[in-house]
Every structure is written in structure tokens, then in C-alpha cells.
Amino acid sequence: MATRETHGLYGYLAEFREPWDLIDAAAKVRDAGYTRWDCHTPFPLHGLDRAMGIRGTRLPWLVLCGGLAGLTLALVMQWWMNAHDYPFLISGKPLFGLPAAVPVTFELTVLLSALTTFFGMWGLNLLPQHHHPLFGSERFRRATSDRFFISIEARDPLFQGERTREFLAGLGADAVEPVED
Amino acid sequence: MGILLTRDTIDNTAHDPARPQELITGGYDFTTLTDKVCGIVERPGAPRAWWVALGFMASLAAMMFAMIGYLIYKGVGVWGLNNPVGWGWAIVNFVFWVGIGHAGTLISAILYLLRQQWRTSINRFAEAMTIFAVVCAGIFPGIHVGRVWVVWWLFPLPNYQAMWPNFRSPLLWDVFAVGTYATVSLLFWYTGMVPDLATLRDRATTKVRKIAYGFFALGWRGSNRHWHRYEKAYLILAGLATPLVLSVHSVVSFDFATSQIPGWHTTIFPPYFVAGAIFSGFAMVMTCLIPAREWYGLKNIVTLYHLETMAKIILATGTMVGYAYATEFFIAWYGGNPAEQFAFINRAFGPYAWAYWIMVTCNVVSPQLFWFKKIRTSPAALLVICIFVNIGMWFERFVITVTSLSRDFLPAAWGYYRPTAIDILTFVGSFGLFFTLVLLFMRFLPMIAMAEVKTVMPQKHWEDKVSRPVGDYHGTNPEDR
Numbered sequence: 001m002a003t004r005e006t007h008g009l010y011g012y013l014a015e016f017r018e019p020w021d022l023i024d025a026a027a028k029v030r031d032a033g034y035t036r037w038d039c040h041t042p043f044p045l046h047g048l049d050r051a052m053g054i055r056g057t058r059l060p061w062l063v064l065c066g067g068l069a070g071l072t073l074a075l076v077m078q079w080w081m082n083a084h085d086y087p088f089l090i091s092g093k094p095l096f097g098l099p100a101a102v103p104v105t106f107e108l109t110v111l112l113s114a115l116t117t118f119f120g121m122w123g124l125n126l127l128p129q130h131h132h133p134l135f136g137s138e139r140f141r142r143a144t145s146d147r148f149f150i151s152i153e154a155r156d157p158l159f160q161g162e163r164t165r166e167f168l169a170g171l172g173a174d175a176v177e178p179v180e181d
Numbered sequence: 182m183g184i185l186l187t188r189d190t191i192d193n194t195a196h197d198p199a200r201p202q203e204l205i206t207g208g209y210d211f212t213t214l215t216d217k218v219c220g221i222v223e224r225p226g227a228p229r230a231w232w233v234a235l236g237f238m239a240s241l242a243a244m245m246f247a248m249i250g251y252l253i254y255k256g257v258g259v260w261g262l263n264n265p266v267g268w269g270w271a272i273v274n275f276v277f278w279v280g281i282g283h284a285g286t287l288i289s290a291i292l293y294l295l296r297q298q299w300r301t302s303i304n305r306f307a308e309a310m311t312i313f314a315v316v317c318a319g320i321f322p323g324i325h326v327g328r329v330w331v332v333w334w335l336f337p338l339p340n341y342q343a344m345w346p347n348f349r350s351p352l353l354w355d356v357f358a359v360g361t362y363a364t365v366s367l368l369f370w371y372t373g374m375v376p377d378l379a380t381l382r383d384r385a386t387t388k389v390r391k392i393a394y395g396f397f398a399l400g401w402r403g404s405n406r407h408w409h410r411y412e413k414a415y416l417i418l419a420g421l422a423t424p425l426v427l428s429v430h431s432v433v434s435f436d437f438a439t440s441q442i443p444g445w446h447t448t449i450f451p452p453y454f455v456a457g458a459i460f461s462g463f464a465m466v467m468t469c470l471i472p473a474r475e476w477y478g479l480k481n482i483v484t485l486y487h488l489e490t491m492a493k494i495i496l497a498t499g500t501m502v503g504y505a506y507a508t509e510f511f512i513a514w515y516g517g518n519p520a521e522q523f524a525f526i527n528r529a530f531g532p533y534a535w536a537y538w539i540m541v542t543c544n545v546v547s548p549q550l551f552w553f554k555k556i557r558t559s560p561a562a563l564l565v566i567c568i569f570v571n572i573g574m575w576f577e578r579f580v581i582t583v584t585s586l587s588r589d590f591l592p593a594a595w596g597y598y599r600p601t602a603i604d605i606l607t608f609v610g611s612f613g614l615f616f617t618l619v620l621l622f623m624r625f626l627p628m629i630a631m632a633e634v635k636t637v638m639p640q641k642h643w644e645d646k647v648s649r650p651v652g653d654y655h656g657t658n659p660e661d662r
Contacts, residue, residue, distance in 0.1 A: 039405040042211065042380070043632040048405050051627050057410045063417055081337060081345035082458070093349050103354035103432055107361040110425050114365045114418060118372060121414035123408045128399035141383040143403045144376065146211035 005031050010181040011037075011153040012165050013140060014173035019045050022148040025050040025171035029150060032167065034155035035048040040140070048061035059120050066116025067109050074108035075101060140179075151179070194558055199358035203637050204299055207481030214482075214638070218377075218629045219384055221477050227624055230476070235620045241613020248607040249324055257327050259603045266586045266598035271325040274608050276433055276578040277461070278615075279359065280319035282366070282455075284462025285311025289369060290422035293415075297639045298582035299490055301633040302483050305377075306473070307466045308370040309626070313618040315363045317611045322355070365425055369418050372411075375401050376632040425493030430454040437581065442575070442648070443524035444585035445513065453505035460498035460544070463491050463573035464567040469619055471564045473628070475637045482629055485558050492557040495570065502577075506545065520590060532597055536580050543573025557575055 019041070026039050030053045039048055082088045083095035093100070113116055122128070130157040134151060135141050143149050150173070168176045193203045209217070252259055262269045283309035292300040326332055337346055337354045346353050365438075380403035382394040401407070402451040431451035438450040467488065513525040529537050547569045556562045588595045620627065 007343050033211050036443050040403040041405060041408065042215075042403060043635040044375070044408040045405070046636075049409055054404060054406060059410055060417065077337065078348040079420060082348050086343065086345055086643050088345070088347060090347055092351065097349070100349040103351075103428070103435070104348055104357045104422075106428060107354075107357040107432075109362040110421050110428075111364060114368055115363075115423070117367045117414050117417045120411050121372075122399065124410050125404075127401065127407070130400045132400060134400055140402075143402070144380040144383045145215040149403075 008094040009161075010152045011151055011156075011159070013134065013137055013169065013177050013179050014149040014150045014168040014174045015139055015142075015177075016150070017174050019148055020173050022150065023047050025150060025168075025173065028171055029152065032158070033153045034152055034156050034158050036153040036159075038141040038151050039106075040151065042136070042144050042146060045148070057124065059117070059124060062120040063113050063116050066112035066120075070109040070112030071105060073112070074105040078104060079148055086161055110126070133179050137177065137179050139175065139177060154181075182623065189480055189485045189558070189560065191484065192558065193484050194489050194554075199351065202299070202486065202641075203639065204302065204484065204486065205482055205634065206484055209638060210596045211638070214634060215274045215380060215631060217479075217482070218627050219381060219630050221623070222381060222625060222627060223384065223386075228476075231620065231624065235617065238616040238620060241610050242617045243506055243610075243611020243613075244391055245607055245614060248603050248610060249320070251603065252607075253323055255415075257325070259601060261600045261604055263596070263598075265589060265594050265596050266583055268582050268586060270579075270600050270604040271321045271597060271607055272436075273575065273578045273582050274453075274611060275318050275321040275325075276582075277575045278314045278321070278479075279362075279433055280430060280458035280461045280574065280578075281465045282311040282314035282318065282362070282462060283430060283458035284466050285309070285314075285456070285460055286362075286366060286369075286422050286426040287462065288466070289373070290419040290426065292461075293419040294423060299487055301637050303372065303466065303491075304631040304633070305370075306470055306628050307462075308366065308373070309479060309622045309628070310368060310466060310469060310619065311366050311579045312363070313615050313622075314462075315359065315366065315616065317615050319363065320611065320614075339650060351432065351439045354432045355436055358429045362425060362429045365418070365422055369422055371420065371468050372415060373630060373633070374626065375399055376403070376411075377627040377630065379403070379415055380631060381627065388445075423515055427455055430458040442585045442589055443518070443520040444528065444581070446521075447509065449505060449508055449512070453502070453509075456498050456501040456505065456572060457544075457577060458590065460495060460502055461571060463495050463498070464570035464574070467491055467495075467563055467567040468571060471560050471567075473623060475560070477623070477628075479629065482634065485560075487527055488560060488563055489554075489557045492563055495567070496548050496551040499551075499570065501546060503545035506541065524585055524588075527588050529581060529589065532585065533580060533584045533587070536576050537584070540573050540576040543569045544577060547573070557626075 002021075014025070016025065022039060022041070023045065026048060029037055030051065039045075039052060041048070078098045078101045087095055089095065122136065134143075140149065150168065150171075152159060158164075165176055165178070183405035191206045193206050205214070225332035260271070262271075285304075288307040288313075289304045292304075323329065323332055326335075334340065335346065335353070375398060378394050379398040382391060382398045382647055385391040431454065437445040438447060440446060470483055471488070474480050476625050510525050510529075513521045516522075527533075547566050550556045550562070550566060556566070583598050587598055635657060
């Protein structure tokens with residue numbers, strides 16, 4: 001809602017000193033029906049996923065695809081290179097035998113799974129993103145050290161400027177401040 | 182060593198099953214822990230001792246590169262390799278360094294899956310060590326090929342001979358195993374470090390730091406929607422690294438085991454190599470961490486409990502290695518193969534008996550002292566024994582590689598292998614490279630995984646609210662699994 005009140009505003013940021021206060025507050029934000037909001041913590045907080053109502057990620061399925069791709073690639077590569085493109089007879093061994101292909105197949109399966117995990121995770125998280133409005137807040141610097149935050153974005157359909165600010169303050173936050181876009 | 186190391190004043194090794202193990206002592210909270218770990222990196226000038234150490238280690242590393250330059254200029258004849266011993270120190274050093282790396286992956290992946298919370302204090306350091314050890318390991322086979330300018334033939338890349346590498350050779354399996362291991366270790370280490378790099382970015386006061394840490398922190402802002410996927414990715418990487426670490430030294434052992442040389446052609450090699458790798462890796466973690474925790478004042482984060490637990494792992498794996506030595510002899514006798522029997526009698530009583538008994542003393546006898554709690558909880562004693570283990574594990578690889586080759590089936594072709602000065606200086610120089618990288622790591626990167634340690638810290642007034650640690654890393658809450 002781009003009213004005059006929210007113009008140039010990214011949202012509100014509420015600071016909490018204790019982790020359990022954040023979890024209680026997050027459950028209330030979720031129940032109030034906000035959708036464009038987030039919690040920021042220096043380490044993964046236990047029970048916060050449930051309090052925020054975050055659903056499971058599809059990352060494992062991507063990794064499965066990556067692993068299967070590695071497996072297929074390794075088998076096809078070994079067969080094609082040693083038995084088809086340049087048949088390479090050595091010590092009377094079969095040109096392509098599954099037992100001898102196992103180590104390389106295993107390694108490439110792991111390699112492609114790991115690369116998918118790494119790039120998939122950052123991709124789904126939309127990182128790297130070196131600029132973000134929250135970095136404008138001096139207070140927010142402690143989000144990676146010893147403070148716990150909730151941010152509600154002005155783009156949220158339920159966002160109501162001053163009322164949202166009061167709502168956050170009522171959750172037991174130590175401080176609530178606006179963040180410029 | 183006793184002069185350099187003081188005895189720990191805080192002892193948290195007492196075992197009380199009714200209470201959770203105290204992993205961080207000294208009353209740290211989130212703020213002071215961040216200050217402590219970041220303070221090491223943020224200190225404007227490095228301590229004088231650090232510069233002295235760096236200068237010394239970097240010169241050793243430079244010496245290694247000079248030796249490699251000379252090797253490339255003159256050819257592999259500058260080494261002690263000759264018939265019948267075509268695999269000398271280069272292969273010994275390769276296996277030694279790859280083995281060192283294994284502890285890091287074990288701590289970061291296997292102990293993670295086993296929910297061993299004490300790993301959080303040491304995993305960053307151990308993982309860094311893994312990567313540096315693999316760097317050192319990778320150098321040796323690279324320069325051993327003789328014509329280093331065609332080293333890319335190791336990889337299945339199209340070349341002007343229109344030939345492909347032989348995928349039925351264990352040496353090629355090794356290329357894939359070590360390559361995958363290095364890549365996955367690096368991804369795992371970096372992924373774990375991103376939240377801590379963000380901490381350093383947010384505390385940075387100079388422009389250079391803001392840009393450098395900011396770039397590598399990827400814009401991490403501690404979002405819980407990110408943490409959610411991050412933790413899933415971390416779990417998957419741990420799950421992938423677990424079979425990987427066991428496979429790497431298995432594949433390294435295939436280099437030996439799939440050949441027909443007596444003393445190499447045995448099925449016990451893969452598990453025996455893996456146990457030895459973990460054994461030597463933990464010894465190296467201790468060798469680096471004991472001085473580091475002393476000099477940087479990290480005794481409340483890397484506590485006596487951590488050291489004692491690692492000592493127990495060294496005792497267990499050292500005993501496994503001793504058992505493997507005995508099994509080899511038993512099978513040589515029980516298998517009834519005269520060539521195999523000769524290989525083992527020659528190993529223990531032949532011209533390399535001195536190396537064999539150094540190996541047994543260092544690897545089998547010295548860790549047995551860890552049955553005594555007094556020794557397990559004395560940093561000075563731990564350090565000395567761990568250095569012995571490092572020496573012993575190098576000799577193990579020497580004994581395996583050289584004794585079998587020097588006396589194989591044809592007595593007319595027997596020989597005695599001696600390293601040259603170039604061999605020795607190259608190996609010594611690899612320690613220079615390793616410790617140079619360790620020193621740079623300690624100066625510029627957070628050596629304690631802060632975000633992970635915070636999840637296992639005891640909290641003030643915690644009992645009033647929830648009776649469990651706050652962290653999600655270890656899934657201590659069964660209902661959330």
C-alpha cells in the first residue's frame with residue numbers, strides 16, 4: 001500500500017534482546033496474518049520455523065536431480081571414452097565393467113550433488129544480494145552478533161504504517177524503528 | 182613445551198550424566214563470544230610472534246617451491262627414485278597429507294550427523310586444516326608425474342592424441358576422489374563460514390574490511406527464511422561428505438591394494454587406511470589447536486573437555502591401526518603365500534626394520550598413554566604424543582610404500598631406497614606451506630564457528646523459559662525433527 005505514510009519506507013524493524021521473546025512474537029505476527037515479514041537471528045533459532053509457519057524447502061529434490069545427473073554422466077562418460085570412442089584394451093579387462101566404474105561414478109554423484117546443494121541453496125535464498133534496505137539500519141548490525149529482529153515490509157497487504165509499529169511494540173520489542181527503502 | 186603451555190585452570194571434564202555437558206566455560210554470552218572471536222581478527226596489528234612464525238613458515242614454503250622448480254628443470258632424477266623403488270617420498274607425502282585432512286571432514290560431517298555438540302568449537306579450525314592439507318597433498322602427485330606440463334592428461338579432456346584416460350586404473354579414481362574431496366570440503370567450509378563473515382562485515386570499521394568481508398558474506402542478513410534452507414543444505418552436505426570422506430582414503434588405498442605387489446595386495450587396506458587417516462588427522466588438529474588456544478586465549482571455548490574427547494578418538498583409532506598391523510601379519514601367515522609371508526617378515530626384520538619399529542612405537546604404543554586421564558587432560562602431554570603420532574603415521578606410509586617395492590619377487594632386482602636432499606627439503610617445505618596457510622587463516626578468518634557455538638551455549642535464566650539450548654543446528658528438540 002503506497003500511501004503517503006509508507007512512501008519511501010521499507011518497513012519496520014523490531015529488536016529483541018532474548019531469543020525466546022522473538023519466538024513468542026513471531027508466532028503472533030504469523031497469527032496476525034502478515035505475509036511479507038521475516039526474522040533475523042545470529043544463529044538458527046530453535047522452534048522459529050514453526051513459529052513463523054515456514055514450509056519445507058524443495059532443495060532436497062534439486063539435490064536428488066543433481067546426484068542422478070552426476071551418476072548418469074559418470075557412467076556414460078566412462079563407457080563412451082573407454083569402450084566406444086577409443087576402445088582401450090588393457091590387461092584383457094572388459095572394455096566397460098561396472099565394478100571398475102564404481103569409484104568414479106560415486107565421486108561424480110557426490111560432486112554434482114554437493115554443487116547442486118551449494119548453488120541451489122544460495123539461489124533459492126536469492127543470495128548474493130549485497131545491497132538490502134535493512135543494512136541501512138545501524139541497529140541491525142547486531143543481527144549477526146547478539147540481537148534478534150523481526151522486520152515487516154511496507155509491501156505487506158496488511159501493513160498499516162503507525163498501527164503496524166504499535167503492533168510490533170506491543171509484542172515486547174525492546175525497540176521499533178522505521179527502515180528506509 | 183611445558184614452558185610454553187600453562188596448565189588449564191578450568192576443568193570441565195568431570196562426567197555427570199544428569200546434566201548437559203558444559204561445552205563453553207568462563208561465562209561467555211553471545212556478545213562477549215562475538216567480541217572474543219572477532220577481536221582476534223580485528224586486532225589492528227598482528228602479534229610479533231605471528232610475524233616471526235609467518236616469516237619462518239613462508240620461507241620454508243618458498244624453499245619447497247624452489248625445490249619443485251629445480252625438479253622441473255632437471256627432471257625426477259633429482260629424487261631418490263630408481264628401480265626397484267619407483268614410488269618414494271612423493272607418494273608417501275601425498276598419502277600422509279590426504280590422511281591429515283580426514284579429521285576435518287570427520288568432525289564437520291560425521292560428528293554433525295551424530296549430533297556431537299562439542300564439534301562446534303573445533304570444526305572451523307579442523308575444516309580449514311583439511312583444505313590446507315589437501316592443497317599440500319595435491320602438489321606431490323602433480324610433480325611426481327615427471328612431465329608436469331602434461332599433467333592435464335590426468336583429466337578426461339580432449340587432447341591432440343584423441344585418447345582418453347584409462348578409467349579402470351585406480352590412479353585415475355584417485356584424481357576423481359581427491360578432486361571431489363577438495364571441492365566438497367571447500368564448499369562445506371565456506372558455507373559454514375558465511376554467517377560468521379557477515380558478523381565480521383557488520384563489525385568492520387575500515388573500508389577494506391567492509392568490502393572484503395562484505396563480498397564473501399554474500400549479503401547474509403540472518404534471515405530465518407534463509408537459515409531454514411541453509412540448515413537443510415548444511416545437513417545434506419554433511420550427509421554427502423560422510424561417505425565421501427570414507428571413500429577418499431579407500432580409493433587412495435586402491436592405488437596399492439589393486440596391484441599385485443606382496444604387502445599391498447590385501448583387502449584390509451581400505452578400512453585400515455581410513456582408520457589411520459582419522460588417527461593422524463586428529464593428531465594434527467591437536468598439534469595446531471593446543472598452541473592456538475593457548476596463544477589466542479581460547480581455553481574457555483576449546484576446553485579441556487574438547488581435548489580429552491579428541492584424545493579418546495585418537496586412542497580408539499590408534500588401537501584400530503595397531504589391530505590392522507596385527508591382522509596383516511596374521512593373514513600373511515594364514516594365507517600361506519610365501520611371497521606375502523616374506524614381505525611381512527622383511528618389513529619387521531629386514532633393512533627397513535628401523536622404520537617399522539618407529540611406526541609401531543609412535544602409532545601403537547604412544548597413544549596407549551591416553552588410557553590415563555591425567556595425560557588426556559594435560560595439554561603439554563597431548564601435544565607431545567600427537568607429534569609422535571604424526572611422525573608415526575608418516576612412517577607407516579613410508580613402510581608400506583618402500584619396503585614392498587624394494588624387495589619384490591625377483592631377488593636380483595632388490596635395492597635399498599634412499600631419499601636425496603631434494604626429497605627431504607621438499608617435504609619439509611610442505612609443512613611450511615601448510616602452516617603458512619594456517620597462520621593466514623587464524624589472522625584473517627574467524628577460527629571459531631561463532632554461529633554454531635552460540636547454539637550450544639548455556640543461557641542465563643534459560644531454565645525459566647525453555648529447558649533446552651536455543652540452537653537449531655543439532656535438532657535437540659525431538660518434536661521438531
